Amino acid sequence: MITFEGVTKRYADGTVAVDDLSLQVPTGSITVFVGPSGCGKTTSLRMINRMIDPTSGRILLDEQDIRQIDPPTLRRGIGYVIQQAGLFPHRKIVDNIATVPYLLGWDRKKARGRAMELMERVGLDPKMAGRYPFQLSGGQQQRVGVARALAADPPVLLMDEPFSAVDPVVRASLQEELLRLQGELHKTIVFVTHDIDEAIKLGDTVAVLRVGGKLAQFADPPTLLTEPADDFVEGFLGKDRGIRRLSFVPAGDLEVREEPAVPGWTVVLDADRHPLGWRPDAGAGPDAQTDGLQPFGTFDLGKDSLRTALDAALLAPSGCAIAVDGEGRFAGIVTREALDRALARASGVAARG
Numbered sequence: 001m002i003t004f005e006g007v008t009k010r011y012a013d014g015t016v017a018v019d020d021l022s023l024q025v026p027t028g029s030i031t032v033f034v035g036p037s038g039c040g041k042t043t044s045l046r047m048i049n050r051m052i053d054p055t056s057g058r059i060l061l062d063e064q065d066i067r068q069i070d071p072p073t074l075r076r077g078i079g080y081v082i083q084q085a086g087l088f089p090h091r092k093i094v095d096n097i098a099t100v101p102y103l104l105g106w107d108r109k110k111a112r113g114r115a116m117e118l119m120e121r122v123g124l125d126p127k128m129a130g131r132y133p134f135q136l137s138g139g140q141q142q143r144v145g146v147a148r149a150l151a152a153d154p155p156v157l158l159m160d161e162p163f164s165a166v167d168p169v170v171r172a173s174l175q176e177e178l179l180r181l182q183g184e185l186h187k188t189i190v191f192v193t194h195d196i197d198e199a200i201k202l203g204d205t206v207a208v209l210r211v212g213g214k215l216a217q218f219a220d221p222p223t224l225l226t227e228p229a230d231d232f233v234e235g236f237l238g239k240d241r242g243i244r245r246l247s248f249v250p251a252g253d254l255e256v257r258e259e260p261a262v263p264g265w266t267v268v269l270d271a272d273r274h275p276l277g278w279r280p281d282a283g284a285g286p287d288a289q290t291d292g293l294q295p296f297g298t299f300d301l302g303k304d305s306l307r308t309a310l311d312a313a314l315l316a317p318s319g320c321a322i323a324v325d326g327e328g329r330f331a332g333i334v335t336r337e338a339l340d341r342a343l344a345r346a347s348g349v350a351a352r353g
């Protein structure tokens, strides 16, 4: 756990970058610092590894005041990833990743072995080990940055806008990768971004900061979306909060009808029970198996959210969503009425907070 206790940072020119910040970053989860430009996100992050020292207040790492830990020792337990990866241009990828193990005096073979293992972990082709950073795409460089930060297996990872410099598609895949990796590694991650959607997607907990370095709200994403603390947080969250909140309601609670038909429409399945589409009952001859099939949306009953199920229903000509199992096989139909009841339950939960 990382604890900020009344932390203030005033720079030499009088700028108050962080103002009396108190919060707790829980162990083994992702905490996101989000807010507009200049609100003190980077300053807050860099105080954790003592790249910047607070003017007042204190930061504790697992109960210990970090001022009592000398910076090199502290940083050995804290990986750091920055925007555009910050790789050493004249070092091969494998040696970039092995930077910290080399500093720790590991022998070359062991350090490189660890680097190769991490390349695989972060989804990089081992063939890239001998390349130089300029020979990699922006997204691949970011993966190298993450691998490098993980090389000495630090319990804490600080990530400062790590995915900001890549296009939205690559960015989405890097976010997915980080969540997958975190599912395996359970690091204590502090992640800085100015993008509220990224914060909501990645954060177990989100700290919304306002300019002047004041904490506006510290909450999990569903709570933020349901109960923004004030007009600033509400404005920063943007539109469609109600719909976005449905991403946190599991679809698994939906009532599912096992029969692959609703009035007027039938779901056509292949021999393996994978859905092929909706067939209108009117106009289809009894032999028509694949003729006249209409597009459809499906959702994974075990994995997806109510938002995805609703989307599937909106895309279907029948207005009903097709549920599938983990293998994409037909698991049932969710009618509009069932969706309606689920939406009512979801908003009931929201109203109770």
Ligand SMILES: Nc1ncnc2c1ncn2[C@@H]1O[C@H](COP(=O)(O)OP(=O)(O)OP(=O)(O)O)[C@@H](O)[C@H]1O
Binding pocket: 011, 012, 013, 015, 016, 017, 035, 036, 037, 038, 039, 040, 041, 042, 043, 044, 194
């Ligand atoms: N070395 C410095 N000296 C004086 N002021 C500084 C210094 N570093 C940052 N600041 C100021 O402190 C405030 C917070 O900066 P910080 O970089 O922490 O914000 P941020 O939220 O990370 O911003 P961004 O999203 O634009 O990176 C800003 O007003 C910034 O101009």
